[in-house]
Amino acid sequence: MIRFEQVSKVYPGGQKALTDVSFHLKRGEMAFLTGHSGAGKSTLLKLITVIERANAGRVAINGHDIANIRPKDVPFLRRDIGMIFQNHHLLMDRSVFDNIALPLVIEGFALHEIKKRVLAALDMVGLYGKERHYPIMLSGGEQQRVGIARAIVNKPPLLLADEPTGNLDPKLSMDILRLFETFNDAGTTVLIATHDLGLIARMRYRTLTLKQGRILGGDELASTHTTASAFGQ
Amino acid sequence: MSQQPQLVRSKLPISGRIVMFFIRHIQHAMGSMGELWRNPVSSLMTMAVLGVSLSLPAALQVLVKNAETITQSWNSAAEISLFIDEGRSERSIQSLISRISAYSEVSAVSYIDRDKALEEFQRLSGFGEALAYLDENPLPAVITVTPSIKYASPNGARELLKKLELEPEVSFGRLDIEWLERLQAVVRLLERTVMAIAALLVLAVVLVIGNTIRLAIMNRRTEIEVMKLVGATESFIQRPFLYTGIWFGVIGGILAWVIINLLVWYLDGALASLLGLYGSTLEMQSLTLVELGELILLASFLGWLGSYLSVRQHLRAIEPS
Numbered sequence: 210m211i212r213f214e215q216v217s218k219v220y221p222g223g224q225k226a227l228t229d230v231s232f233h234l235k236r237g238e239m240a241f242l243t244g245h246s247g248a249g250k251s252t253l254l255k256l257i258t259v260i261e262r263a264n265a266g267r268v269a270i271n272g273h274d275i276a277n278i279r280p281k282d283v284p285f286l287r288r289d290i291g292m293i294f295q296n297h298h299l300l301m302d303r304s305v306f307d308n309i310a311l312p313l314v315i316e317g318f319a320l321h322e323i324k325k326r327v328l329a330a331l332d333m334v335g336l337y338g339k340e341r342h343y344p345i346m347l348s349g350g351e352q353q354r355v356g357i358a359r360a361i362v363n364k365p366p367l368l369l370a371d372e373p374t375g376n377l378d379p380k381l382s383m384d385i386l387r388l389f390e391t392f393n394d395a396g397t398t399v400l401i402a403t404h405d406l407g408l409i410a411r412m413r414y415r416t417l418t419l420k421q422g423r424i425l426g427g428d429e430l431a432s433t434h435t436t437a438s439a440f441g442q
Numbered sequence: 443m444s445q446q447p448q449l450v451r452s453k454l455p456i457s458g459r460i461v462m463f464f465i466r467h468i469q470h471a472m473g474s475m476g477e478l479w480r481n482p483v484s485s486l487m488t489m490a491v492l493g494v495s496l497s498l499p500a501a502l503q504v505l506v507k508n509a510e511t512i513t514q515s516w517n518s519a520a521e522i523s524l525f526i527d528e529g530r531s532e533r534s535i536q537s538l539i540s541r542i543s544a545y546s547e548v549s550a551v552s553y554i555d556r557d558k559a560l561e562e563f564q565r566l567s568g569f570g571e572a573l574a575y576l577d578e579n580p581l582p583a584v585i586t587v588t589p590s591i592k593y594a595s596p597n598g599a600r601e602l603l604k605k606l607e608l609e610p611e612v613s614f615g616r617l618d619i620e621w622l623e624r625l626q627a628v629v630r631l632l633e634r635t636v637m638a639i640a641a642l643l644v645l646a647v648v649l650v651i652g653n654t655i656r657l658a659i660m661n662r663r664t665e666i667e668v669m670k671l672v673g674a675t676e677s678f679i680q681r682p683f684l685y686t687g688i689w690f691g692v693i694g695g696i697l698a699w700v701i702i703n704l705l706v707w708y709l710d711g712a713l714a715s716l717l718g719l720y721g722s723t724l725e726m727q728s729l730t731l732v733e734l735g736e737l738i739l740l741a742s743f744l745g746w747l748g749s750y751l752s753v754r755q756h757l758r759a760i761e762p763s
Contacts, residue, residue, distance in 0.1 A: 285451050
């Protein structure tokens with residue numbers, strides 16, 4: 210689903226964000242991406258979503274080599290990727306319903322279809338009945354779940370989450386992660402970037418650890434324990 | 443990885459896509475109208491600026507149109523004088539007159555014979571005494587030809603003159619159109635000035651709309667970022683802005699039309715009394731319905747153009763980070 214082959218990214222200022230990164234996340238897999246701030250997590254996610262492009266190496270998403278994707282085709286690639294952000298990127302002047310419906314509106318679904326899918330997505334994240342609310346009326350955890358509902362509403366094969374539990378207490382964080390597990394059970398590939406090591410430790414999933422732009426250790430073998438020790442915690 | 447799968451552009455069937463294309467357009471058009479409605483003060487300010495900017499070229503158009511009707515009525519004043527060879531018999535002159543009268547280009551012919559010409563000259567020139575010393579009448583007979591309306595323009599009259607000069611009895615002809623040509627030159631100059639001013643104002647309209655749309659884009663920066671992140675194409679994002687520009691143009695055009703009508707109504711009384719002094723009954727014309735349609739069409743095109751230029755430049759610059 211996501212394949213990186215010796216990918217390097219240097220920003221125009223000369224700052225090396227990623228160096229020789231290779232990994233392969235298979236279809237239907239769920240994994241964590243971790244590392245200190247500035248280790249390159251965000252850059253890696255930006256390469257997947259084609260916000261940035263690699264200087265060297267190959268990035269392939271869902272079978273598409275990013276290098277061959279023209280700028281005007283990028284939107285169609287992004288429709289296959291559900292993205293969840295730490296600050297949820299919700300539109301504050303639109304209702305919960307309109308926020309979640311946005312990807313469907315963009316894809317040109319009919320209104321009755323949009324209604325059906327949005328309500329189903331809201332139900333899935335446990336916010337059924339709040340579709341008329343505005344994001345500002347919701348708690349942080351609820352806002353995050355609106356963001357998740359928006360990411361999954363058009364059933365993308367790949368789900369990316371950038372610090373989805375960043376502002377949440379452990380109990381809420383766990384709820385969110387359980388939610389990701391249910392999507393993963395349904396066949397969605399999930400990659401979660403987080404520095405919440407306690408969270409990772411409680412779940413036994415593959416972990417990719419970045420340190421100064423490089424993937425640490427034999428990534429196929431990386432377990433929760435080696436990750437923790439690699440951080441020296 | 444060698445054979446790359448095609449990117450799925452839409453998950454909808456072709457029929458659904460076509461239907462949704464139109465539904466989206468209508469929704470975006472209505473949506474941007476609603477957006478203007480929700481910010482009435484700033485929208486109205488922009489529309490007022492557009493209305494005033496557009497009303498000036500439209501007013502000049504009205505001016506030119508009215509000037510044209512007036513000059514057209516003067517055009518027919520062109521007259522051709524044909525001087526007849528000396529020694530032609532009265533009979534051959536009469537047959538010439540009847541031949542010329544039969545021309546389709548000619549509306550009226552009048553004949554001044556040599557005696558009458560002398561009489562007129564004595565009366566008008568003040569050289570009457572001197573003429574008495576001459577042995578014979580030095581003046582030729584003259585035929586005055588008034589061209590038909592179609593040949594009343596300087597070019598048409600000149601053409602007719604050439605044709606008339608081919609008649610064997612005619613010694614030479616004269617066309618008194620200098621003043622007409624001067625008038626037309628003045629009118630042409632006025633028209634040019636109008637065009638230049640109109641072009642500048644049209645440019646101003648494009649710039650005003652472009653700037654308004656630029657501000658709208660800046661205001662909705664986060665929204666545009668989010669839309670790009672969830673896979674919106676450029677055309678999807680720019681469409682509401684383009685419709686906003688078109689609405690600005692349409693409403694600005696209507697405002698300009700209202701202003702023009704007020705202006706004509708205000709000037710009509712004054713003009714009527716002025717023309718009345720000259721014994722003319724010309725009535726001032728306003729814009730016709732067709733011209734109103736053209737004005738709105740032009741204005742909406744300008745609105746589209748202004749927002750398109752702005753969107754091209756500023757939407758690209760917004761990328762999620």
